[in-house]
Amino acid sequence: MEIKKVWAVFFSPTGGTEKVATTVAQVAAKALCAAYDTYDFTLPQGRENEVVFGEGDLVVLGTPVIAGRVPNLLLPYLKEKIKGTGAIGVPVVSFGNRDYDDALMELRNIMEDRGFQTVAGGAFVSEHSFSRKLGAGRPDEKDHALLTEFGEKIGEKIKQGWVYSQPAYVKGEEPIRPYFTPRDRHEGAIDIRKVKPVTGESCCNCGICAEVCPMGAISRDDYSLIPGICMKCCACVKKCPTGAKYFDDGGFIYHKEELEELYERRAEPEFFV
Structure with missing residues (x-):
């Protein structure tokens, strides 16, 4: 299968997911001697029109993880306006040092439903949206080496004659679990859905x-x-x-501080090729 163009397609409000998706796509493009391009759907205008890929395209599609899932506000766009029509797909997610739970599997399933043939998938660490401590400076040099390895392995797998037979294996559970719910020390749910800065x-x-x-x-x-x-x-x-x-909301601040206390360690990426 000849790949003519490798795409980095991403939603990245603070830049972490963009670094993940573009690095993997650029490395894969070089390995496959293919052209490289990007599509950024972070801002509203980037989600207005339908985007269609096809045979000859390899699409590295990246989203951040929110509450262990693909952000629910992106689901209408991902499920209605991105089409694979036979393109090869690579779902990638970036998470803020806690866990990616079922986000990678959810994104893979969305890509499969939209006509992509998934070949691989990966979850990488970026600085947490709430915090400047969790995942600070990531993806860093060590992460970059793994992103490079991931991109090279994708290229090698395709060059060796990979033929699609089933969705790429990635870690997660099916059915997809509910969104992660923040809780206080008494196990009471903290609802920050309507909180605004x-x-x-x-x-x-x-x-x-x-x-x-x-x-x-x-x-x-x-x-x-x-x-x-x-x-x-x-x-x-x-x-x-x-x-x-x-943010000055008490529940939001409590959740942020709990995350920083519980997860201020180096979480490691995982990828599956």
């Missing part, structure tokens, strides 16, 4: 927060207002030049 006095009205919000949720007329849905990706928080955006 607030804006401090240091706001300089630069508008960067509204520009980088993947949900288009922040008002362009008053950047302190968030009338839309917030997915807690923290793009507005981490990209604010003055540190004006932050």
Whole structure:
């Protein structure tokens, strides 16, 4: 099977998933002597139109992990507007040092349902959206070596005459488990679904927060207002030049601190070829 173009296709509010998907795709493209291109659907305008791939395409599709799953706000786009039509697919997910649970399997299943023939899959660590401690600086040099190895193995598998027979094996459970639920020390559920960041006095009205919000949720007329849905990706928080955006909700802060206490260790990537 001749691969003419390798695509890195990704949703990456704070850049970690982009690094994962592009590194794997670039390495695979080099191994296969194929062209390389990207499609970024992070911002709302990137999800307006249908994107169709086909035979001769190898698509490395990346999303972050939220609550152990593919972000639910992305499901309509992934299930309705991306088509494989015989393209080879590689699902990749990036997680914030806790676990990726069933996200990789869920993304693989979505790709299969959309007409991709999956050949491999991988889960890699990026800095956690809530935290600057969990997965700080990742993917790092060690991760990059594994991403390179993964891309090379994908290329080698295809060059050796791989023929699709069944979905690529990846770790996870079927049926896909429910979203991970944050809990307090008394095992009570913490609901942060409607929590939104607030804006401090240091706001300089630069508008960067509204520009980088993947949900288009922040008002362009008053950047302190968030009338839309917030997915807690923290793009507005981490990209604010003055540190004006932050979360002050007690449940959110508790969950963040619990994650940092329980998972401040080096989680390792896993890939399957």
